[in-house]
Amino acid sequence: MSDVDSGPLRAPKPKAGTCIKCKTRPSTVVLRHVQYCKDCFLFATTGKFRSAFGKSAISNTTGHKAMVAFSGGPSSRALLHLMKGFQHVGSHQSGQKRLFDELVICHIDETAAFNGSSTLDMARVVVDTEYPDFTFHGQLIEDIYEDEALSSIDKKEKLRQLFAQAGSLTAKEDLLWHIKMHLLVKAAQKLGCTRLILGDSATRIAIKVISFTAKGRGYSLPLEIGGDIHGLYPNLVILRPLKDMLAKEIAIYDHSQGLLNSLVPATNFSTMAPPTASIDRATEEFIVGLDRDFPSTVSTIVRTASKLKLASSMNGQSRCALCHMPIQSGSKDWKQRITVQSTQCTRDSAPGTLTVPENILCYACQTDLSESEGWSRLADDASPSTQLEEFRSLGYPTLLTQDDMHQRIKDFLLDD
Amino acid sequence: MVKTCVICDAARAVLKRPKTGQQICKECFYHVFETEIHHTIIDNHLFSRGDKVAIGASGGKDSTVLAHVLKTLNGRYNYGLDLFLLSVDEGITGYRDDSLETVKRNQQQYDLPLKIVSYEELYHWTMDEIVKEVGLKNNCTFCGVFRRQALDRGAAMLDVDHIVTGHNADDIAETILMNILRGDTPRLQRCTEIVTTGESLIRRSKPFKYTYEKEIVMYAYFKKLDYFSTECTYSPNAYRGYARTFLKDLEAIRPTAILDIIQSGEAFQIKTEVKMPVQQTCVRCGYMSSNELCKACVLLEGLNRGLPKLGIGKTERLRKQHNLQVSEKPVITETAW
Incomplete structure (x- = not known):
């Protein structure tokens, strides 16, 4: 077939098996139907990583201390290594600025929730031996309970009880993620970090886009997957520099850099669980399978999500006590009107129906909580501060304080 | 052990409601099913008194139940609507000819005027002829595009203000997922709208937007409604099949997932730079x-x-x-x- 651009000046088509970039070395990596040699692949990956920081509006990194979330899985393992290369300034590049003033690597040991053996030491060894310039910060998940009167064993027990009554596996997985996010944010703020760097790959983000949609998180979705999120937490910006890299790309990177031996094994609720066990598991199975048959699936989903903007109704005031995302008002009423549960045609639901306070929880967390054993204790008609107290007494962690609640309702309170 | 209905606490529970998991009796099921549709109609101001409304009737379960429920609600709540049945004859032997027989029986059963428009009279091509020409790969494109226009033309002939279609919550949720997977942001924005208006100024709406497909089948089953349940003889869209299977998996894991997806879809706002x-x-x-x-x-x-x-x-x-x-x-x- 003769195309218009096939003139005599066109470079010869590279032979099969040759790297598309340097056109000399044999290719060893195939990504998105394109073949690279190892060197060119590494060059491209590092370049993509740098440009992820370059693109972000608040990319000025000097004067900032950053926290890198390191679970020890393939993505965050690559992230750590890429950060090292990124911070390094060779002698010939003395004009180039170092990026962050300081990097703290935070590992959360979540094994208390699963009765596994601790991962803290493994993570510490990786950081101390291979990245001595970085500060290691280990965090036990049970320390979400800051009450000093509680022993470590008490805290673990309290955590296990919380998970035991949390409802479905979907709700448990969500809860685990919210707790980890709490811990990361709290640790970052405590250590004076102004940037929190997460290792979400494009594949992970595509899975999140679909599973969050399925869980009714559409309202806050742009805030939960964005590469550069500010304003969600005070003085803390969330960055996702791996958001354009496929899981496969990251796996090849780990392999080529010899990082696979220093992964920290992860256990969680859905380990060994069938794909029908939770919304996250089903979505992962669906996206990975679809991407195998239609290789542009992941990038299309990520691109679709990048075109979403924050709702015009969003204001900074009402945040969910569990996930800290903005609460969309009216969503509970919306659901009640189309999920009639009694024969009385009133807007109030009958006693014993599935309602959870909208004052303190977003739509998606209401859904999760409605599966838990404790939701009925969250009285619908109580004041937000009472609800928040009840919520805490159930063992749920929250970033909201009584002060936040007071701030939110102060216009409605009368002076004594 | 006989279970009593959790809503009325009197009659025997005969079904587990797909949307909520509640075990309820037949009468309470009819009540909640119909009331939710009534709420959808009222809250979204779908109709005005005196509107002439055409029900897009294929003879399938969705449109048969829609005709039944709209007729019931129109009487119960006195909407003051003038209802019609409007069918499109795509010209598919062994499928549409049989389902149109069902529509004709529905016309008798519900005592509503019926108008049938055919691809043959509008376009001088039947689907059977189109398939002969284009094969089984892209035939659904023709059918979808022609049907939408045929409904509008039929509505104009009937001089109605409004067309209602039987698209249910599963269809909407599936379309939301499809539009994300395909990267079709203009449609992602539009597909959750309950009412749309084209150039023809005929309003189109989906009163079943929040109604589960399983409950529509249940309603038709218990009410013994006469509907036609054969799938179209020409193959359905394969890619859509993936989304449908996934949605069914999600529903099995968490029954509210269908509504939760619609909740998400309604909340999505597309950046204005995106060219619409x-x-x-x-x-x-x-x-x-x-x-x-x-x-x-x-x-x-x-x-x-x-x-x-x-x-x-x-x-x-x-x-x-x-x-x-x-x-x-x-x-x-x-x-x-």
Whole structure:
């Protein structure tokens, strides 16, 4: 077939098996139907990583201390290594600025929730031996309970009880993620970090886009997957520099850099669980399978999500006590009107129906909580501060304080 | 052990409600099912008193139940609607001819006027003939595009203000997922709208937007409604099949997932920089279009000139070659949504 651009000046088509970039070395990596040699692949990956920081509006990194979330899985393992290369300034590049003033690597040991053996030491060894310039910060998940009167064993027990009554596996997985996010944010703020760097790959983000949609998180979705999120937490910006890299790309990177031996094994609720066990598991199975048959699936989903903007109704005031995302008002009423549960045609639901306070929880967390054993204790008609107290007494962690609640309702309170 | 209904606490529970998992009796099921649809109609101001409303009737479960429920609610709440049945005969032997027989029985059962418009009279092509020409790969494109327009034309003939269709919550949730997977942001924004209005000024709406497919089947079953349940003889869209299977998996894991997806879809807002197609009128037939020539006219032109590929997939080059003016890429690719 003769195309218009096939003139005599066109470079010869590279032979099969040759790297598309340097056109000399044999290719060893195939990504998105394109073949690279190892060197060119590494060059491209590092370049993509740098440009992820370059693109972000608040990319000025000097004067900032950053926290890198390191679970020890393939993505965050690559992230750590890429950060090292990124911070390094060779002698010939003395004009180039170092990026962050300081990097703290935070590992959360979540094994208390699963009765596994601790991962803290493994993570510490990786950081101390291979990245001595970085500060290691280990965090036990049970320390979400800051009450000093509680022993470590008490805290673990309290955590296990919380998970035991949390409802479905979907709700448990969500809860685990919210707790980890709490811990990361709290640790970052405590250590004076102004940037929190997460290792979400494009594949992970595509899975999140679909599973969050399925869980009714559409309202806050742009805030939960964005590469550069500010304003969600005070003085803390969330960055996702791996958001354009496929899981496969990251796996090849780990392999080529010899990082696979220093992964920290992860256990969680859905380990060994069938794909029908939770919304996250089903979505992962669906996206990975679809991407195998239609290789542009992941990038299309990520691109679709990048075109979403924050709702015009969003204001900074009402945040969910569990996930800290903005609460969309009216969503509970919306659901009640189309999920009639009694024969009385009133807007109030009958006693014993599935309602959870909208004052303190977003739509998606209401859904999760409605599966838990404790939701009925969250009285619908109580004041937000009472609800928040009840919520805490159930063992749920929250970033909201009584002060936040007071701030939110102060216009409605009368002076004594 | 006999279980009593958790709603009325009197009658025997005979079903587990798919949407909530509640074990309830038949009468309470009818009540909640119909009331939710009533709420949807009222809260979204779908109708005004005196409206002439055409029910898009295929003879399938969704439109049969829709006709039954609208007739019931119109009487119970005194909406003051003038109801009609409107059917499209695509000309599919062994499928549509049989389902139209069901529609004709529905007409008797519900005592509503019926209008049938056919592809043959509107386009001089039946689906059977189109399939002979284009094969089984892209035939659904033709059918979807033609059906949407045929409904509008039938509505104009009936002089109605409004068309209601039986699209249910599962259909909407599936379309939301599909539009994310395909990266179709303009449609992602539009597909959750409960009412749409085209150039023809005939409103279209989906009173079953929040109604579960399983409950529609249940309602038809308990009410012993007469419907036609055969799938179309021409193969369905394969990619949509993936989304459908996934949605069923999600529903099995968490029954509210269908509503939760719609909740998400309604909350999505697309950045304004994203180029949205501008609606204009087709220079040939006057129907609403995002190009100078509407999709139906392009497809028809292709059929009549023996170039059935015209209007399928990336059409820009073909359109240029055949002197069909285009100002931008067409938006409609696979379905009529």
